[in-house]
Amino acid sequence: xxxxxxxxxxxxRGQRLTIALADVTYNxxxxxxxxxxxxxxxxxxxxxxNVLLAGAPLVTGSDLLAQHRHxxxxxSLFVTTDRDTGDVPTFxxxxxxxxxxxxxxP
Numbered sequence: 001x002x003x004x005x006x007x008x009x010x011x012x013r014g015q016r017l018t019i020a021l022a023d024v025t026y027n028x029x030x031x032x033x034x035x036x037x038x039x040x041x042x043x044x045x046x047x048x049x050n051v052l053l054a055g056a057p058l059v060t061g062s063d064l065l066a067q068h069r070h071x072x073x074x075x076s077l078f079v080t081t082d083r084d085t086g087d088v089p090t091f092x093x094x095x096x097x098x099x100x101x102x103x104x105x106p
Contacts, residue, residue, distance in 0.1 A: 003105035010095035018047075021102045022074030030058070032091055039088050042100075044073070058100065059088050075104040 008019060014031045027045040032038065040058040045051050052071050056064050064077040081087045082097040089098030 003103055006102040006104075008100040008102060010100055012090075012092045012094045012096060022104055024074065026052075026073075030094070038091065040094055042077075044071075057088075058094070058098075060098075075102050077102055 006021070008028070009017070010030060014029075016027065016029045018025060018027050020026075025047040027047070027049065029043040029045070030040055031043075033041050042053070042056045042058055042064065043051060044053040044056075052073075053065075053068055056068075058064070058079050060079045060081055062078075064079070065071070065073055066076070078101050079089060080099050080101065081089065081093070083093075087098075
């Protein structure tokens with residue numbers, strides 16, 4: 001089975017969206033956190049509105065779901081950026097110079 005990459009369409013602002021990931025519907029909430037250096041965080045909820053994951057920072061370089069396999073989401077979440085490796089999405093760059101991908105497969 002080949003890997004599949006799904007771009008999660010985001011905009012450079014706080015937002016909520018409903019999306020199917022691995023054939024399951026989830027509610028995502030992305031918020032900007034002004035504390036300290038700032039950054040976006042991600043909340044994931046199920047279709048019934050139950051929060052599964054809250055406040056996961058959108059950072060590059062690692063699978064955001066790696067330590068949350070028990071949730072059974074069925075894939076991995078990665079943030080990429082057009083800038084230097086290791087950069088985090090900027091306030092005005094999310095969805096433009098920084099992207100969020102859901103990856104399934106080996």
